[in-house]
Amino acid sequence: MAAEIELLLLLSPSILALFLVWLLIKRKERTLKLPPGNMGWPFLGETISYLKPYSATSVGEFMEQHISRYGKIYKSNLFGEPTIVSADAGLNRFILQNEGRLFECSYPRSIGGILGKWSMLVLVGDMHRDMRMISLNFMSNVRLRTHLLPEVERHTLLVLRSWKENSTLSAQDEAKKFTFNLMAKHIMSMDPGKLETEQLKKEYITFMKGVVSAPLNLPGTAYWKALRSRSTILKVIERKMEERIRHMRDECERREEDDLLGWVLKHSNLSTEQILDLILSLLFAGHETSSVAIALAIYFLQDCPKALQQLREEHLKIARAKKQAGESQLNWDDYKKMEFTHCVISETLRLGNVVRFVHRKAIKDVRYKGYDIPSGWKVLPVFAAVHLDPSTYDHPQHFNPWRWQQNISSSSSSSNSSNSSSVGANSNATMSINFMPFGGGPRLCAGSELAKLEMAVFMHHLVLNYQWELAESDHALAYPFVDFPKGLPIKVHKIQHHHTTTSYDSNIHLTLNSLSLPC
């Protein structure tokens, strides 16, 4: 008993100090005009309801109820922290554009634990800028045109040519295979099909499950397994790195690999630990997102025959022109001709919302539209809520690639929009300015152009070579990461070509009747 009293006396100054800090915070909060909202349970807040899975083409019940109750800006307690949630397009832009000045990237600690403390998602300030420069340099426009486009096409064909007539396959897994192989080649010159590449792919699956799971580091949990996978993956990357350093030192080794690993070793002063985290997180950022986007496009298109038909017509035109010119590989001019394809890409990203929100924190007291956002509070700009807002996008639940067509005509005089009547009442400028599938400001996705290129090239060969239907009903869910629970099983039918040896054939037998029904 005496010991307990002694302990209490010992702790009481700290308890008192904590209580005083709490009182001061509460007093400050009372004088502030915080947005309306509900802070939920102590510590847990409203996190469980916020993370409850829902259809990826909706904002989910939590968001819907909170917006109708409190408006587009509300307070909550999420991920253990007081948070301002924003479904307001203006505030979202304001947050992203003021990165480093008023707000700062702030992902949950568990993300840093798994992606590494040098991961770009976690870094802020000068170190983030340096890592970002390396990534941007490596995905520059010049590299996209000269180096990446042929690689993207090669990896697309590798996957598509493995599909057997009338077979059923998981579109999501096939898309992952494509984006993983591409990234592994581009980053570390690892070839698809080789033992080490396949082993790395397998480890990555476990790793990914942990990135998106609850951060419970207990034996057997997905997070715990992912941390183990992280060290296995890092060992593989480190081995590749040591191999490369040996080759670079070896005077006889003339050939230098044109990949990210070679580039960072030669042109940067990064430490081994930094290089490992950079590569691990680029592999993650670069394959997970674009594969989901491709699966979503496959899903939306099978449900919208009119869009699929127009897409196929666009690609047939390109394929015929290439055949006439005696060319066999796609080039940048072909890519630029894919105007409707870009509408399909934008619409897929708008409706599917691969990255639904990002994590930020206020680093200063901020006032916005009469509300106070206290320094230290988490801020979540929810892009999905804006992309699915009927005041910005007409019939937002409807897959309508034509809504983007006027944007293209206004930025390029060569467009021959025949479906402009389908464009809704919302102004194109409003749609564009509020469209943020790749985030924005100083942290705008470094791979956005590569992602669009991957989607366009994959769709080009897909629609020219295959028809498909859902083998089983499946739909995308937001966990909040987007995933098809059954992997999106599709049954594929090869489109008959007269000459199977070439990718391009003007004799593709398709009925391209005009359908008058919208999808």
Ligand code: HEM
């Ligand atoms: C459809 C596919 C993709 C989507 C929807 C997407 C979305 C995003 C978003 C929203 C962010 C901002 C995160 C934040 O602000 O906190 C981001 C960042 C990033 N993305 Fe992507 N991404 C895609 C594909 C790619 C690809 C193919 C790469 C290539 C490696 C890539 C590399 C990155 C990197 C390095 C960052 C961090 C940028 C920085 O912090 O400066 N992404 N991405």
